[in-house]
Amino acid sequence: xxxxxxxxxxxxxxxxxxxxxxxxxxxxxxxxxxxxxxxxxxxxxxxxxxxxxxxxxxxxxxxxxxxxxxxxxxxxxxxxxxxxxxxxxxxxxxxxxxxxxxxxxxxxxxxxxxxxxxxxxxxxxxxxxxxxxxxxxxxxxxxxxxxxxxxxxxxxxxxxxxxxxxxxxxxxxxxxxxxxxxxxxxxxxxxxxxxxxxxxxxxxx
Numbered sequence: 001x002x003x004x005x006x007x008x009x010x011x012x013x014x015x016x017x018x019x020x021x022x023x024x025x026x027x028x029x030x031x032x033x034x035x036x037x038x039x040x041x042x043x044x045x046x047x048x049x050x051x052x053x054x055x056x057x058x059x060x061x062x063x064x065x066x067x068x069x070x071x072x073x074x075x076x077x078x079x080x081x082x083x084x085x086x087x088x089x090x091x092x093x094x095x096x097x098x099x100x101x102x103x104x105x106x107x108x109x110x111x112x113x114x115x116x117x118x119x120x121x122x123x124x125x126x127x128x129x130x131x132x133x134x135x136x137x138x139x140x141x142x143x144x145x146x147x148x149x150x151x152x153x154x155x156x157x158x159x160x161x162x163x164x165x166x167x168x169x170x171x172x173x174x175x176x177x178x179x180x181x182x183x184x185x186x187x188x189x190x191x192x193x194x195x196x197x198x199x200x201x202x203x204x205x
Contacts, residue, residue, distance in 0.1 A: 003036065003098065003144060004053045004061065005155075007086045012047055014081035015040055019049065023201040025076035032068045036099035038202040039108060044194025047083075050110070052099060058089075090144035090155065095128050098142050101203035104159035107166065107195060108141070108204075114153045114190040120145055123154075130181035138169045141204065152189075 010018055019040060026035070033053065041048040055061040068074035092098035115123060127143065134140075139159060146153040160166040173179035198205050 001092065001098070002055050002057060002061070002147065003090045003092065003142075004055065005050060005088045005090060006053070007048055007050050007088075008078075008082060009045070009084040010047045010049065010078075010081050011083055015047055015049065018076075018078045018081050019199050021076045021078050022049070022051075023199060025074065026201055028071075028073040029068055032071075032073065033064045035203065036101075037204040038199040039110075039196035040199060042195050042197055044192070048194075049199075050196065054099070086149070088149040089147040091147055093124060093127065093143040093145070095131070096140060096143040098144065099157075099204065100141070103205045104139065104141055105161070105205060106197055107160045107163065108198070109158045109160065109166065110194050110196060111156050111158075112153065112190075112192040113155070113188040114150065115188050116186060117152050120152060120154070126181045130178065133176075133178040134173055137172055138165070 008018075019038075022038070026038075033055070036052040036054050038049065038051045041050070053061075055064065065074075124145070131140070131143075140156060141159050142155065142157040144155050146155075158166075160169070170179075
């Protein structure tokens with residue numbers, strides 16, 4: 001299974017209209033395949049939407065996208081609001097259930113890390129060992145490594161009921177020295193994070 005993360009940067013003030021049009025068009029698009037999640041940013045890079053699509057492989061991705069375009073079901077009419085678009089393909093860590101539908105949030109923190117070349121396999125094992133203790137404090141909804149775009153990159157997504165819960169959980173994990181896991185090959189070369197909320201039609205809420 002692969003996951004396509006499509007990040008669109010929008011013109012200032014257009015986010016509500018884009019989400020509305022996207023939701024309307026998704027009602028026909030989902031007969032071809034359903035998305036995993038749709039978020040809009042609130043802290044970090046602003047005026048962005050992120051929609052995530054699972055596929056069995058790149059061949060299925062191409063087939064579904066071609067079928068939806070041919071049927072006129074996609075894309076939504078939002079080109080006038082677009083500033084920038086990126087598409088990235090990720091593969092989930094095998095020990096983390098990826099992007100399951102449900103009421104997990106409403107606050108989602110997406111963290112992007114770039115690491116030293118060649119350290120992803122060892123880092124994955126370190127995560128596998130450290131994650132069970134961290135999950136006793138709060139759940140995770142995704143941990144994935146990049147297959148296209150920027151390489152040696154991984155993302156992890158954490159849901160929280162509130163900002164207070166986020167602060168409390170992170171403080172407990174640090175105090176107990178169970179998180180973050182000790183990196184292999186030194187600390188990350190780059191780190192970014194953003195806070196997102198789900199759109200009304202997102203399978204993940």
